[in-house]
Amino acid sequence: MVTTRDISYEADGRTMIGMLAVPDGDGRRPGILVCHEGPGLDDREQMMARIGEFRADPLRARAVGLAGLDVLCAEPRTDRDKLAAIGYCFGGTLSLELARGGADLKAAVGFHAGLGTTRPEDARAITGKVLALIGADDPIVPHEQRRAFEEEMTAGGVDWQLVVYGGAVHSFTNERAANIDLPGIEYHEPTDRRSWQAMLDLFAEVFE
Amino acid sequence: MVTTRDISYEADGRTMIGMLAVPDGDGRRPGILVCHEGPGLDDREQMMARIGEFRADPLRARAVGLAGLDVLCAEPRTDRDKLAAIGYCFGGTLSLELARGGADLKAAVGFHAGLGTTRPEDARAITGKVLALIGADDPIVPHEQRRAFEEEMTAGGVDWQLVVYGGAVHSFTNERAANIDLPGIEYHEPTDRRSWQAMLDLFAEVFE
Numbered sequence: 001m002v003t004t005r006d007i008s009y010e011a012d013g014r015t016m017i018g019m020l021a022v023p024d025g026d027g028r029r030p031g032i033l034v035c036h037e038g039p040g041l042d043d044r045e046q047m048m049a050r051i052g053e054f055r056a057d058p059l060r061a062r063a064v065g066l067a068g069l070d071v072l073c074a075e076p077r078t079d080r081d082k083l084a085a086i087g088y089c090f091g092g093t094l095s096l097e098l099a100r101g102g103a104d105l106k107a108a109v110g111f112h113a114g115l116g117t118t119r120p121e122d123a124r125a126i127t128g129k130v131l132a133l134i135g136a137d138d139p140i141v142p143h144e145q146r147r148a149f150e151e152e153m154t155a156g157g158v159d160w161q162l163v164v165y166g167g168a169v170h171s172f173t174n175e176r177a178a179n180i181d182l183p184g185i186e187y188h189e190p191t192d193r194r195s196w197q198a199m200l201d202l203f204a205e206v207f208e
Numbered sequence: 209m210v211t212t213r214d215i216s217y218e219a220d221g222r223t224m225i226g227m228l229a230v231p232d233g234d235g236r237r238p239g240i241l242v243c244h245e246g247p248g249l250d251d252r253e254q255m256m257a258r259i260g261e262f263r264a265d266p267l268r269a270r271a272v273g274l275a276g277l278d279v280l281c282a283e284p285r286t287d288r289d290k291l292a293a294i295g296y297c298f299g300g301t302l303s304l305e306l307a308r309g310g311a312d313l314k315a316a317v318g319f320h321a322g323l324g325t326t327r328p329e330d331a332r333a334i335t336g337k338v339l340a341l342i343g344a345d346d347p348i349v350p351h352e353q354r355r356a357f358e359e360e361m362t363a364g365g366v367d368w369q370l371v372v373y374g375g376a377v378h379s380f381t382n383e384r385a386a387n388i389d390l391p392g393i394e395y396h397e398p399t400d401r402r403s404w405q406a407m408l409d410l411f412a413e414v415f416e
Binding site for chain 1: 351361362
């Protein structure tokens with residue numbers, strides 16, 4: 001059984017509401033920071049503007065991520081030596097930015113994450129393993145962006161993997177993607193399942 | 209326990225020696241055709257010439273693969289409804305060519321496989337799922353070749369995945385790659401392990 005509760009904290013001048021999920025038992029467990037998709041904000045224009053602000057200022061994005069990571073680390077059940085960040089869409093970008101910022105993560109995983117950054121030189125600070133899971137036809141993460149990411153990770157000496165999924169576009173993990181009603185945003189069951197397995201494989205490697 | 213024995217058959221005007229490996233028990237099991245690396249031939253010039261011949265003539269390559277697949281299918285323990293082909297280096301190319309030739313494979317997996325073909329239009333004939341596992345710095349499978357492969361698979365409507373492994377070059381699965389003593393050919397333990405797991409994940413999907 002897993003117990004969940006809301007948890008609030010301050011970051012970037014506002015109150016954030018996270019959800020903490022803890023398995024039964026007493027022992028410490030790996031702490032996984034899960035960064036949600038952009039549509040956590042309901043208003044699309046507000047969302048795009050906010051994402052734009054953070055993409056232009058990775059240090060600000062990293063500070064938000066670190067605030068969440070600090071909250072997770074403060075939990076008594078969290079094993080601080082076994083941290084990872086995963087995220088979806090802009091949340092995936094956030095998990096990668098956390099890694100670029102030198103956060104002590106064993107793994108950073110981005111599902112249909114924007115892979116670009118204005119600070120590619122910071123890849124040298126990445127200490128954990130990086131896994132990017134991208135739809136081949138994702139218009140938001142086009143081929144050129146994947147290629148720049150490969151070059152960035154290689155130049156930074158990172159232990160990285162990129163999986164490209166045929167037939168998938170953006171938001172392939174989001175069963176409600178159709179509600180967003182935009183081209184290039186669509187749920188894709190096989191890719192949802194396979195990318196989750198790829199993440200579990202990496203967790204098995206770094207946590208066991 | 210697994211029992212192995214050599215098995216010989218005729219193909220392409222010569223006698224081929226394959227190795228059959230069968231698990232204990234009586235029931236039928238999935239049949240996996242394993243296509244070896246180019247250096248199955250000891251003489252390098254002869255090897256490169258032979259590979260060149262087959263790359264120029266995919267139909268001839270497919271005929272060789274099909275001959276092996278027929279031998280596998282003739283075995284009483286083989287479940288003919290659960291076939292896959294995997295291969296390494298040129299053997300990976302062969303497994304992909306088998307798929308392009310319309311062989312009844314549930315999966316075709318290429319480890320550091322040459323991804324190019326002179327008959328990309330045949331991708332439409334692929335019935336199974338395709339998985340390509342490539343080192344990011346493989347000089348034999350450069351970025352442009354990966355991109356052409358993505359386009360070929362997408363145009364063919366294939367269920368495909370491509371995993372790119374940072375830090376890996378060609379022959380990352382071959383513990384004796386150093387003996388080959390060529391630049392861009394090197395064993396890479398994490399990628400060997402991860403690519404094997406990726407193949408097992410696909411087998412779990414198509415065979416269970």
